[in-house]
Structure formats: structure tokens, C-alpha cells
Amino acid sequence: MNIIVCPKCEKRVQNDYGYCTNCGTKIKVINDKVFLTLILIIISVISVTPLIIKYGFKEPKKLTRLEAEDYVERLIRKELLIKIDAVTNKAHVSLMVWSLFSKNQKEEISRNLSVYCSYKKGFDHKFISILDTKTNRVLATYDIKGKFKNFKY
Ligand SMILES: [Zn+2]
Numbered sequence: 001m002n003i004i005v006c007p008k009c010e011k012r013v014q015n016d017y018g019y020c021t022n023c024g025t026k027i028k029v030i031n032d033k034v035f036l037t038l039i040l041i042i043i044s045v046i047s048v049t050p051l052i053i054k055y056g057f058k059e060p061k062k063l064t065r066l067e068a069e070d071y072v073e074r075l076i077r078k079e080l081l082i083k084i085d086a087v088t089n090k091a092h093v094s095l096m097v098w099s100l101f102s103k104n105q106k107e108e109i110s111r112n113l114s115v116y117c118s119y120k121k122g123f124d125h126k127f128i129s130i131l132d133t134k135t136n137r138v139l140a141t142y143d144i145k146g147k148f149k150n151f152k153y
Helices: 032-057 065-077 103-121
Strands: 003-005 013-016 081-085 091-094 130-131 138-142 148-150
Touching: 065 081, 065 103, 081 103, 103 130, 103 138, 103 148
Parallel strands: 091 130
Antiparallel strands: 003 013, 081 091, 130 138, 138 148
């Protein structure tokens, strides 16, 4: 039960009814639980947001040259990657295996392969085209601005 002072008659009244039990003036009902919940939500948003900005949207760690080479070997062993040409920045993949990956995984694969090409060339611009090895159709691209495009096939 909340006791408040009525703004009009200044009597101490309950605020559970929405009006003053003495003079009938409308009084906003403030529910303690709703109020506390709101405060908690605001506090958690304020405290969590910087963490999300710091860790959630952080650029993924760039592979070292050795890691990139190891990564390419692993993709070949997994029979996803058929061949990769660092001169033309083209990676030929098995469409069947490629289609098993989610969009986010495809983006990560493309980014890592673009890193591999940039190491091979000694050239900092990272980009790649992912092609279906059978049809030569472009399945995805990762451009020098870091924008990933996944094409329907
Ligand atoms: Zn009143």
C-alpha cells in the first residue's frame, strides 16, 4: 500500500485507486514493482551497452600468415576449398560443401581467404571471389571495404 500526499488537498491518502479518497483529484498510480523493473532495465542497458560495443562488434582477430596457411589447408582437407589463386583473388569451392555453411560462416571463410591472398601477395588490400568450381558461378564476394555479399544460387 502506497501512502502519498494529495497535491490538491494535501491529505495523506492511498494512491492505489487512481484518485484521492478525500477530494477526488486524479492521482497517478505508481506501482512499485513496475517502477523498480524500469529502473533495473535502465541500469542494465546502461551497464551492458558499452560491453556490447567493446566485445560484440569488435573486428574479428586477423589471422597470422601461418594461421592463414593452416586455415586454407584445413578447408582443402574438408573438401570445401578446391583451389585458391592469390593472383586473381579467386577461390574455387565445392558448392555442395559451401551450401552447408551459414551466411556468417561463409563471411568468415571469405574474410580469412582474402587474408590468405593478401599475405601471398604481400599486399594489404583484402578481397576475394568465391566461385563454384563446376560452373564458375560467383557464389560470394568479399570486397576491400570488408563488405560481404552472398549470392543466391
Ligand atoms: Zn485530495
